[in-house]
Amino acid sequence: MxxxxxxxxxxxxxxxxxxxxxxxxxxxxxxxxxxxxxxxxxxxxxxxxxxxxxxxxEDVATSLQLQQFLDVYSALDERPADEPVMTALRRACVQVLRAYEEGGTDATQFACVMELVQKSPAVLSRSLEMCTEQLDELARRVAVRMGVDPVSDPRPKLVAAVSSAALQVAVRAWREDEPDEKVSDLADRAFALLEAGINYPAARA
Missing domain, CATH: 1.10.10.60 (Homeodomain-like)
Known part of the structure; x- marks a missing residue:
């Protein structure tokens, strides 16, 4: 051992x-x-x-993003059990993004990843692929929070898909229109729109 x-x-x-x-x-x-x-x-x-x-x-360049997904899963697990799904996801994602933006070596690498996504089509493509690859795991965790079966209930997969889209919209807004804003703030704004629309209750609500 x-x-x-x-x-x-x-x-x-x-x-x-x-x-x-x-x-x-x-x-x-x-x-x-x-x-x-x-x-x-x-x-x-x-x-x-x-x-x-x-x-x-490209896998090295996006390794930090993969770790961010793992950190979001941990942060989501730590949210109150009765917190609505989109609220929990919004707070977990923004928490993780802000931690990376402010966190020493991770912050430096995070800034580098953001620049690579902005300048390299190959890194951007791999980043988008990674988001897609994580959809099933995110949907599974959302289903656990909702207390439903993700096979028979389409809502967890919908939440996972639109959450991934919200993050991509935030990064695109930063990359193309609002480079002076923090990605975490843009993500918070995107998730707030989703929270107003499909904020399904948790199983323990």
């Missing part, structure tokens, strides 16, 4: 080192000019090792 735990910690450290190295290179050289070989060399591992952790440069 100790050996397995040690290996897992080592793997996690390698993964984090690759992410840190990638973002450093993205910030200094730009996404397109950075190669997988350069990222791997910065951590003194082989390109083969890199591909054990990530499928592409």
């Amino acid at each position: 100790d050996g397995a735990s040690l290996r897992e910690r080592k793997k996690q450290r390698t993964r984090e080192a690759l992410i840190d190295a990638a973002f450093e290179l993205f910030s200094t050289k730009g996404f397109e000019a950075t190669t997988v070989d350069e990222i791997a060399e910065s951590v003194e591992v082989s390109s083969r090792t890199f591909f054990r952790y990530f499928g592409s440069k």
Whole structure:
């Protein structure tokens, strides 16, 4: 057990080192000019090792966004059980976004991700794909909060889909029209519109 735990910690450290190295290179050289070989060399591992952790440069660039989804799930689980679904999602998402905007190293990487999404079509495409990939898990968690079966009740999938769309609208507004605003504030505004329309009650309401 100790050996397995040690290996897992080592793997996690390698993964984090690759992410840190990638973002450093993205910030200094730009996404397109950075190669997988350069990222791997910065951590003194082989390109083969890199591909054990990530499928592409785009996966590294959006790794922080994947972690944000996981953080949103945790924050959603911590919301009061009787809180309506869209209210809980709004507060969980905004909480996580603001934490990243204000959080030291994470804030630097978050700013870099936002810039990459703005400037790189490849990163934007992968970011949108990731949002789609997370819809089923988000719908499952919404269904738990609502106390319904997501297979027979379409509402959890609807909530997941429109919540993902709200985040994309917020990022697009920041990218194209309101670059001086915080993404968290734009997301809060988008979710407020949804909250006014499809705020289904929780099971314990």
